[in-house]
Amino acid sequence: MPIALPVFRLAPALLALLLSGCTSLDYYAQLGRGQLELLAARQPVSELLADPAGDAELKRRLALAQQARDFASAELGLPDNRSYRLYADLGRPYVVWNVFATPELSLAPLTHCFPVAGCVAYRGYYRQGRARGAAALLQQRGLDTHVAGIEAYSTLGWFADPLLNTMLRWGDERLAAVIFHELAHQRLYIADDTAFNESFASFVERQGLRQWRAARGLAPGDAREESMRRQFSELILASRERLQALYDGPGSEQHKRAGKAAEFERLRAEYRALRDGPWRGDARYDAWIMAPLNNAKLLPFGLYDRWVPAFAALFAEAGGDWVRFYRRAADLGALAPAERERRLTALQAAQ
Template identity: 70%
Template sequence: MLRLFLLLRSSLGALDPFFRYLVPVLALGLLNGCSTLNYYGQLASGQLQLLQARKPVTELLADPSTAPTLRQHLRQAEQARAFASAQLKLPDNRSYQVYADIGRPFVVWNVFATPEFSLEPQTHCFPIAGCVAYRGYYRQGAARGAAALQKQQGLDVYVGGVEAYSTLGWFDDPILNTMLRWGDERLATVIFHELAHQRLYVADDTSFNESFATFVEQEGSRQWRVARGLAAQTEDDSQQRDQFVGLVLASRERLKTLYAAPLSDAGKRAAKQAEFERLRQEYRKLRDSQWGGKGRYDAWINAPMNNAKLLPFGLYDQWVPAFEVLFAQAGRDWEVFYARVEVLGQLSPEERLQALQSIAGKAAPSQ
């Protein structure tokens, strides 16, 4: 373990200030056991791989050997990046002005876990990001291994691939090959989402951070389409997403009620599976009656279900309606909006929760 620490110190110390901070943290892992050290070690090596793979977008666009498809994506990303800073008032830095091909479909795999009869996530605390509701791994095998160990402890576990993440301004975050899989529209939304994390991040409040970034992503994407003279996203696509999320969140609420009920574990276990089947049936009914039988979420709904699989919905969507109201109240002015969100971020967790509940309870003014 000491040899690994010395190698990390020599190879990372000359790079970003983040690594000069991370090395002492890795050293603490020596006192806390190999599992902690191994985890922080894979974080360091994974981030180092990203740094070493980065190339400036301008160089790639000027290079005649750059593949035409990649060139097209990078041109679109360059325009979206400029729009993000100029119009959405997101950070103006070198993030997403560099590109890295890391040779895999996801940059990290997040592992979510909950108790069998609870929707409260197992949280993990880190020196920079604070406490979050998941643990990320740069190798899928490592994520699956960690998930297997948690399953042995009786937890509900879900592993989800992530196409991008923000280092909160510590690095010049790259456009990744993982971000190109769903086309230029999705690429722009990911850039908006991740830059929103750089614009504002509150330690230890995953649902606040992700809901804020999701709102910036969605509103930014609407404005981005208008700026390019494109039609708004089809109402069908938006409506289907909202309806699907609504089904999942309603199922979460019923599960919360179930887990608080005075039932035996066996009773809760049976009712839990019945709730998951109810969610599947409601989805299929909605799909067949309103979506013409075409389901964008069939694969997700038909796969095995547990509490942890529902976590990202509550984390990423819970407070989006509150931010929609706040944006309207700010006169749709981004700087005013960010200032008001910063005020929320400075509240205590209890005060912030009460404020968000109050804001979300107000009807959003028509736009």
């Protein structure tokens, strides 16, 4: 699941001036180095496509990505700039590794706040070893942690974001969808509201992919796959609600630890029932759910689709017109947080 890293809204040198403390400076120094390495690795896609000695499959994928990139601006009203018209091979499977953390008996994320971009529930690292080291230090403080590899992120238009080798691990449709998603972050981003930002981008991605498929004369997407993804997410969210009730309720820490362990076993059992029942043995989520579970691992769920139905309703209100839709979404983003949530809730109920 792609997660934007809004921290990159500011250039590394400016970030360093705005922060103090050795730990902060060291963290931002690695961000600056990583971003500069990524920028230095960029090559124009047009040159790669024109190279007669270039890899044929790479050229096919890059050509498809350029078609999706053109479609994004021409048909979806997304920014027309140099983003995703460049390519960078980083020689690794992920561009960054995000570290999530929560208290042992809470689902409240450890947040990190940055100038302009606001607060987010993770920290990103360009080296897996550094991410694991940061997670280990948090574990020593008694926190639950989760390290997630990320294939793509958006600098929100501060830099020309390239296509990455990490993105080419996906199928053709997923590659197009992620281009739509990340460009949507450039179109609209609201500081301190991750659920709004990710739900907005997820709606643009999904609606954009529907229009992309229709324009290419392809059949609608796989409804079964979409249903499975939704059911899995609902399973995790239901487990999270039960954990929240446990943590907020009475009882000793020992009682809550035992309840937490029992909840994770219940989650695995319910997943197996889905996998072996209506999913007919499809085990695509086995590796995730059979690995160690903790509060931090559940954090990303719900961020990407919490308000998607609300944005679908807003799109319908705009008559399917992207310009009007973006204007109305920006108006929502300009509201005070409580009023924004009230309005999104009302849209959701009407969908």
